[in-house]
Amino acid sequence: MMKKTLTALLTVISLGLGGIGFAAQGFAMGSDSTEPAKKADDYTKAVDLIDDEEYAKAIPLLEKSIKEKGEYADALNQLGYANRKLGNWAAGMEYYLKALKLEPNHLGANEYLGELYLEQKDLASAEAQLAKLKAACGDCDEYDELEDSIDDYKDDNNIN
Structure with a gap:
C-alpha cells in the first residue's frame, strides 16, 4: 500500500x-513578434546564418519561409537586413517598408531602417525612425542601438 x-x-x-x-x-x-507556429524552420536557419554573417545563404531560406507561410514582419525584416548587409540598399528598403506596413511598430525593422538611412547619409530620416522607436517602446534595445548609431554618425561627420 x-x-x-x-x-x-x-x-x-x-x-x-x-x-x-x-x-x-x-x-x-x-523575442520575435511572429508566433513560432507561423514561422517555417527555414526562418530559424536563416537567422542563424545571418548571425554568422552568411547573408547570401540566408536570403533563399527566408524567401522559402515566406513562400510557405505568407509574408510576416520578422522574415521581411531579416530579408531587409541581409540585403542591406550585402549592399543591396534598394531591396533592404523594400523589405523593411513591407515589414512596417504589416507591423508599423516592429522594433527591428524600425531600427534597421534607421541604420539604412544613416548609410545613405539621410540623418533626418534616421532621426524620424528613432522617434518612432521612442513612441513604440520607450528606451528599448532597438532604440538604444539606433540612438548610438546616430550619435556615432554625428561624431564621424562633425554634426552637433
Missing part, C-alpha cells in the same frame, strides 16, 4: 515538474 502511494506521489510530482518545464519553455520563447 505504501509503495503504491509513493509511486502515485512521484507520478504527480513528475507531471507537475513537467508542466513547469513546459510553462518555462513557453515563457522563454518569443
